[in-house]
Amino acid sequence: MKYISTRGNAPELAFDDVLLTGLAADGGLYVPKEVPQYSLEEIESWRDLSYTELAHKVIYPFVEGCVDSDALKGMLEAVYNNDNFGHKAIAPVQQIDHNEYVLELFHGPTLAFKDFALQLLGRLLDYVLEKRQEKVVIMGATSGDTGSAAIEGTKACKNVDIFILHPNGKVSEVQRRQMTTVTGDNIFNIAIEGNFDQAQDMVKASFGDQSFLRGERKLVAVNSINWARIMAQIVYYFYSSLNLGGPLRPMAYSVPTGNFGDIFAGYMAKKMGLPIEQLIIATNENDVLHRLMANNLYKVESLKHTITPSMDIAVSSNFERLLFDLYDRDGLALADLMNKMADRSQPVELSEENLGKARDLFDSYAVDQDTTVATMKEVFAETGYLLDPHTAIGVKAARVCRRNPRIPMITLGTAHPVKFEDAVNRGGFDMPKLPHHLADLMEREERLAILPADLKTVQDFIAKNTFKD
Numbered sequence: 001m002k003y004i005s006t007r008g009n010a011p012e013l014a015f016d017d018v019l020l021t022g023l024a025a026d027g028g029l030y031v032p033k034e035v036p037q038y039s040l041e042e043i044e045s046w047r048d049l050s051y052t053e054l055a056h057k058v059i060y061p062f063v064e065g066c067v068d069s070d071a072l073k074g075m076l077e078a079v080y081n082n083d084n085f086g087h088k089a090i091a092p093v094q095q096i097d098h099n100e101y102v103l104e105l106f107h108g109p110t111l112a113f114k115d116f117a118l119q120l121l122g123r124l125l126d127y128v129l130e131k132r133q134e135k136v137v138i139m140g141a142t143s144g145d146t147g148s149a150a151i152e153g154t155k156a157c158k159n160v161d162i163f164i165l166h167p168n169g170k171v172s173e174v175q176r177r178q179m180t181t182v183t184g185d186n187i188f189n190i191a192i193e194g195n196f197d198q199a200q201d202m203v204k205a206s207f208g209d210q211s212f213l214r215g216e217r218k219l220v221a222v223n224s225i226n227w228a229r230i231m232a233q234i235v236y237y238f239y240s241s242l243n244l245g246g247p248l249r250p251m252a253y254s255v256p257t258g259n260f261g262d263i264f265a266g267y268m269a270k271k272m273g274l275p276i277e278q279l280i281i282a283t284n285e286n287d288v289l290h291r292l293m294a295n296n297l298y299k300v301e302s303l304k305h306t307i308t309p310s311m312d313i314a315v316s317s318n319f320e321r322l323l324f325d326l327y328d329r330d331g332l333a334l335a336d337l338m339n340k341m342a343d344r345s346q347p348v349e350l351s352e353e354n355l356g357k358a359r360d361l362f363d364s365y366a367v368d369q370d371t372t373v374a375t376m377k378e379v380f381a382e383t384g385y386l387l388d389p390h391t392a393i394g395v396k397a398a399r400v401c402r403r404n405p406r407i408p409m410i411t412l413g414t415a416h417p418v419k420f421e422d423a424v425n426r427g428g429f430d431m432p433k434l435p436h437h438l439a440d441l442m443e444r445e446e447r448l449a450i451l452p453a454d455l456k457t458v459q460d461f462i463a464k465n466t467f468k469d
């Protein structure tokens, strides 16, 4: 499988280069050149497969030529098993009303759906780097779920050092401990005396000028612009559909959305042939996508901090991958649009035709914080089931936007509520217990370096710990 850039002016790459490259050289994102297509009969024949077996069917075509089939099988077995995911079904479905479900994606090591991709990404990186005899440095900034999932995913990697920056004192204790208590001599947590944006800016500056790594190592990004993450997320759309009677009947999905990675995976599943009747973009008050869909006006606003921090984004990077298809894969035309979008002084609109195409594919809805908590209460009163606030946004959007009550509606359950104390408290709920494998999280020893928000200090710290001798 070859990959091309959404902006039409960067070299085609094979999977291993895409895995190690963040943005394409022309500023675009990599997407597969062709999307594998499956007939209903073929998909139907996958009905009895385990999660791991199904993952192999879905993922192998995207990595073919770079990852050997048996090696992929080994990685999938090492990731999607009952020791790593605290549920035998890996991605179980929970019913919350007649024909309405939550797809529980929070049984992995850090209790959020990001484990599905980052657990596999760590193994893919190590495999590819081993073959190439290279080592890399992962650098990222996090205000929540990505950092811990990336650390858990790469802790066993021999060829990767990982440095995760978070704003000191500004992430919840559970989230901080999920990062700082992971042991491994390739893991470095840096608490920046500053805010998330400062941390993020230092990461961006370091990717822009990597000379502090002396040309001996490359930086790798593990945020959701990395194609491998999306690829891994396609699997659970197939898995949940097959478990509820698909592909012979269509499904509807509601997806709590931030960077548009998770829902883009659903769109990919649909392109591959899975009958998906409806895809709902559910956002919080950071609703740039909902405003675009509703009013055909793309205008970036300043970030609001909400009780659903993992969806607090001003710009949804992966939306570019959808736009590429809406523009009939004309990269140069899209580059032009993206330049307009990057100039935040002017709002941008899509052509009527392209907006129409987007509206045929997606519905959207934005949920404010009071409604988020009200939805947690509503579902708890109806079923005794406590949703995390991100998932609650998905459920609310599903209930508002649903088009056909005969089609099963599946909301992606993106995190476990125990991670989001503010929302649990606001709803007046008892704090749920930490799952078994994290039961002693509050007693474990923490390891982190507290550094000033100064680029040179941070880069020196990284260099010193990367080149130990």
Ligand SMILES: *Cc1c(COP(=O)(O)O)cnc(C)c1O
Residues within 6 Å of the ligand: 112, 113, 114, 145, 146, 224, 256, 257, 258, 259, 260, 261, 262, 263, 310, 311, 390, 414, 415
């Ligand atoms: C990352 C995250 C999201 C948003 O997913 P995107 O792929 O960025 O759209 C939603 N909910 C939770 C809990 C997350 O961690």
